[in-house]
Structures are given as structure tokens and as C-alpha cells.
Amino acid sequence: MRFVLQRLALFVVTLLGVSVLVFAALRVLPGDMAQLMAGMNSTPGRVASIRKSMGLDRPVFEQYTGWLWGLMHGDFGMSMLTGRAIAATVKTRASVTFPLIALGLLAAMVIGLVFGYEATMSHRPAVRVMFHLLALVGGAIPALWGGLLLILLFSKGMGIIGLFPSQGFPASGWRQPVQALSSLALPALTVGIIDGATLMRYTRSALTELLSSDVIAMTMASGYTRRQAMVRVGFRLALPQLVSVTGLLFASMVTGVMVIENLFALPGIGYGLVTDLGNRDLIAVQSELFMLAAFFLFVGFIVDVIHRLLDPRMRHPEQEG
Template sequence: MRFIAHRLLLFAAALFGVSVLVFVALRILPGDVAAVMAGTAATPDRIAALRAQFGLDRPLVVQYLDWAGGLLRGDLGTSALTGRAVVAQVGQRASLTFPLILMSLAVALAIGLPLGCASVLARGRRMRGFLHVVAIVGGAVPALWSGLLLILLFSRGTGLIGIFPSQGFPSEGWRDFGRALASLVLPSVATGIVAGAGIMRYTRAAVGDLVDGGAIDMAMACGMTRTQAVLRVGLRLATPQLVSVVGLTFAQMITGVMVVESLFALPGLGALLIGDVGNRDLIAVQSELFLLAAFFLTLGLVIDLIHRALDPRLRIGAGSGESAARSNGGER
């Protein structure tokens, strides 16, 4: 409980720091925020109206407190471009982006875990070299290039094998489940290939260290084959490390997905953020950047807690340190 409380306090402090950083970063832009939002051809009356509409004529401390209070209530403000609540826009776009990220992560795990274990189990030099090249090439290929290659191969209309759509998302959204799922197949594969190569390298390194450390030999001495020992014992012991890697990969996929969304013309969070920046809707950008940062921090907190729960050595080490501290205090 002390560990969880400490992490939650750090999480709250990090959220506060991020909110201040995002707020200040948009206020130190050259010129007045209202003038930037209004555009170069705006009249002074239009700029003054925008400044009054969004409270930009008030002191900065008051502006920050109003914005932070709205965040605590779940009010992210109103878009100057569409007049809609920012939280509604983000929720609509997130219903596309997060399924895409989850599908990409599933592809990455389906590629990375089996090939990583295969790299450890491979006995021939040629097979090990081939898998090593696969890991390097897969990690070096940009998601944009792999997406273009998949479009040329599997897209309807222009691809050699026309199976999946390459542009857009159904206007009905997930109510048309079949078309919606099909439109995310190529983007998820394009992103998952790159992430899968990274997971493959981490899996090979984590399980390979256990092989060198003797854990696999001990399992084989108990009657397991080498393959059984690697898959049952090696993967289980490497799970805490792999959970951290998968969590970080999940967070990194957000930026990769934004690029792929533009390539496949998907109306996700990346398109929303790019459009708001291009249209100078800085009030909406402010809340969207904070949400992205909060998501990264939340994911890091969850990974930290899961890692501690899966790895008993961390709990034992913490308990031993606390016991030693109490013993030293008693001796004094």
C-alpha cells in the first residue's frame, strides 16, 4: 500500500507538471493566442471577440485554474473550429484509434513472441542468422513504407490481390462492423510489423539470458525437452520484462498510428490533432496534448504496478529493505 500510495503521488505530481507545461507552451508562442487562432486576415474586433470568448483577456493564473478545474470535471473546453465539446470529438476519434492500436499490438505479439522464441531454439547457424536479419530489417522498415507496400499488394482497386480497403472508414462507424474491421487490417499490419520486430529482439534477449543462466537446464533436468523448457519456463520467467516492453510498445504505437492514419485516410486522433494544429484551434490542441500526456503517464503507472505484481523479487527486496531499516532503528 505504501508503494501504491507513493506511485499515485508521483503520478498526480507528474500530471500537474504536464498540465502547467502544456499551458505555458501554448502561451509563449509568438504573438497573441487569439490573433493566431483568428488568422492573419482577422480584424481587431474579431481578435478581441475571440479573446473574450475563450477568456484569454484574463490573468494567466485565472486561465490555468479555469482550465484545470474543467479537466477535473471532465470538461476539456469547446473547439473554436466546430463549436463542439472537445471531449466529444476526442471520444469519437478514439473509438477508431484505440482499436487500431490494439489490433497492431496483437499483430506485433503474434510476430514477436514466436519468432523470438524461435531465435533461442534455433540450432543451425543459418537459421539463427536468418532470424537475426528478419529482426533487423523488420525494425528498420518505416511504418509508412510498409503501409505503402501493403497497399500495392492487398488493397482493392490498386493492389495485386484486392482484399482489403486502403482508404477511409465507414461513415456508420462500428455499426458496420465488418467494413470497419476490414478497413483497419492493413494499417494494423503496417504498424504491427515494426513493433513485432522490437518485441522479437526483446524476447530473444530475455529468454536467451535465462538459457545462459541455467534456468532452462534445470527445467530440462526435471524431464522437459528444450522446447518445452523454453516455452513453459523461459517465457514465464521472462514475463515481467516482456510486460514492460509490451506496455512501452503500446505507448509508442500512438505516434506510429498517427502516421499510418494519415496514409490510410482514417479519421482518428492523429488526424484530429493535425487538423486542429493546422486550423490554429489552440484551445482544443491544449486539451488534446494533455490527454495524450496523461495517457502515457497512466500507462506507465499501470506497467509499474503490473511489473511489481508479477516479479516477487521486487516485493521481497522492498520487504527486506524495510525490515533492515526497522532493525537498525531498533538497535539505535
């Protein structure tokens, strides 16, 4: 409990620091923020109206504390472009982005764990070399190039095998689950292949180190085969390390899917952030960046706690010696 409270306090302090950085980053941009939001050809009256409506005429510290107070109460402000609450807009976009990340993570885990296990257990050097090359090539593929390749192979209309749509998301969202899942198939596979190659390397490294350990030898001496020992004992011992890697991959996918969402025209958080930047809706960008940073920190907090629960050596360091 003390560890959780310490990590929670660190999470809150770091989140406060991030809020300061995000708030300050948009204020140090050259030019008047209200002028940037209104456009360079706007009239002085329009600029003054935006400055007053967004509270930009108040002192900077008062602007920050007001924004922070709103964040604490779930009020992320109003979009200058649409007039909608930013929280509602992000919620709609998150219903696309987070299922995409979840599907991509599922694909990455299947690819990384299965191929990493087979690369470790294979007796044939040629097979091990093949898996090693797959991991290197998969991890080196740019997301844009990988997505275009999958479109040319599996998209309807232009692909060799027309299985999935290559653009857009159903207007009714998840009320059409089959169409929604079909729209996310190629983007999720793109993310899964790239991050699965990274997870494959970590899985192979962790299991290879355990393969020659006394623990696996003792397990095999108890009547298990080599593969049974690695599945039942090896994966369990490697789980803390793999959980940490998977948690980091999950967090990094938020930024990784920005390219994918723009390529496949998915109305997610990454696509919306690029759109808001292009439309100079800086108040929306400010809140969206903070929410992304908060998500990163929250995933790190959860991974730390799970890692400690899974690894007894971290709970009882005095027993390690």
C-alpha cells in the same frame, strides 16, 4: 499498497507538471493566440470576440486554473472550429485510434513472441541469422514506407492482392464491425510489423539469456524437453521484462499511429490533432496534447504496478541476496 500509493502520487504530480508545460507551450508561441486562431486577415472585432469567448482576456494564472478545474471535471472546452465539446470529439476519434493500437499491439505480440522464440530455439545458424536480419529490417522500416508497401500489395483497387481498403473508415463507425475491422487491417499490420520487430529482439535476448540458466536445466532434468521448458518456465521468467517492453510499445503507438492515420485517412486522434493544428484550433490542441500525455503516464503507472506484481524480487528485495 504503499508502492501503489507512491506511484499514484508521482503520477498525479507529474500530470500536474505536464499540464503546466502544455498550457505554457501554446502561450509562448510568437504572436497573439486569439489572432492565430482567428487568422491573420480577421477583423479586430473577430479577434476580440475570440479572445473573450475563450477567456484569453483574463490573467494567465486564472486561465490555467480555470482550464485545470475544467479538466478535473471532464470539461475539456469547446472547439472553435466545430463548436462541439472537445471531449466528445476526442471520444469519437479514440474509437478509431485505440482499436487500431490494440490490433497493432496484437500483431506485434504475435510477430515478436513467435519469431523471437523461434530465433532462440533454432539449432541452425542460418535460421538464426535470418530471424536476426528480419528483426533489423523490420525495425528499420519507416512507418510511411511500410504502409505504402502494404497498400501496393494488399489494398483493393491498386494492390497486387486486393484484400483490404486503403483509405477511410465507415461513416457509421463500429455499427459496421466487419467494414471497420477491414479498414484497420492494413494500418494495424503496418504498426504490428514495425513494433513486432522491436519486441522480437527483446524476446530473443531475454530467452537466450535464460536458455543456458540453471533453471531451464533443472526443468529439463524433471522430464521436460528443451522447447517445453522454455514455453512453460522460460516465458514465465521473462514475463516481467516483456510486459515492460510491451507497455512502452503500447504507449509509443499513440504517436506512431499519427503517420499511419494520415496515410490511411483514418479519423483518429493523430489525424484529428494534425487537422486541428492546421486549422489553428489551439484550445482543442491544448486539451488533446494533455490527454495524450495523461495516457502515456497512465500506461507507465500500470506497467510499474504489473511489473512489481509479476516479479517477487521487487516485492521482497531483502530476499534477493
